[in-house]
Amino acid sequence: MKRRITRKPLTAERRAVSPISALCSEEGCGRHAYSAGLCQTHHRQSMTTGKLTPIRPYHRRKGKTVRFSGIRMAEEAAAYLADLAERQGVSQSAALAEVAEAWVRRGYKLDD
Ligand SMILES: [Zn+2]
Numbered sequence: 001m002k003r004r005i006t007r008k009p010l011t012a013e014r015r016a017v018s019p020i021s022a023l024c025s026e027e028g029c030g031r032h033a034y035s036a037g038l039c040q041t042h043h044r045q046s047m048t049t050g051k052l053t054p055i056r057p058y059h060r061r062k063g064k065t066v067r068f069s070g071i072r073m074a075e076e077a078a079a080y081l082a083d084l085a086e087r088q089g090v091s092q093s094a095a096l097a098e099v100a101e102a103w104v105r106r107g108y109k110l111d112d
Contacts, residue, residue, distance in 0.1 A: 026052050069093045 024039035031039035068078035069092040085095035
C-alpha cells in the first residue's frame with residue numbers, strides 16, 4: 001500500500017506554539033528551522049537536489065510589471081515584445097530570445 005507523504009508548511013500560528021524555535025543550520029541563513037534543522041527552502045533543496053545553496057534575496061522591481069512569456073518585466077518591454085512577436089509571426093518567447101540575442105551580439109552589458 002502506497003502512503004502519501006504530505007509536508008505541511010509551518011505556518012506562523014504553528015511556529016508560535018512550536019517548542020522548537022531554532023534557526024536553520026545552514027551557514028548564513030537565519031531563517032526559522034522547519035525540518036531536520038533546516039528552513040523550508042533549504043529543506044526543499046536538500047530533498048530535491050541534495051545540495052544546499054544560499055537563498056538569493058527577492059529582487060523587488062520598481063514600477064509596474066507584467067508577466068510576459070513567463071517572465072516579469074516592465075509593461076513597455078512586454079508591449080514591445082508582443083508587437084515584435086506579432087509583426088514577425090513568431091511566439092512570444094522567440095521574440096524575447098531574439099531581442100536578448102541581438103543585445104548580446106552588440107556587446108551590451110548591464111554589469112559595467
Ligand atoms: Zn535555511
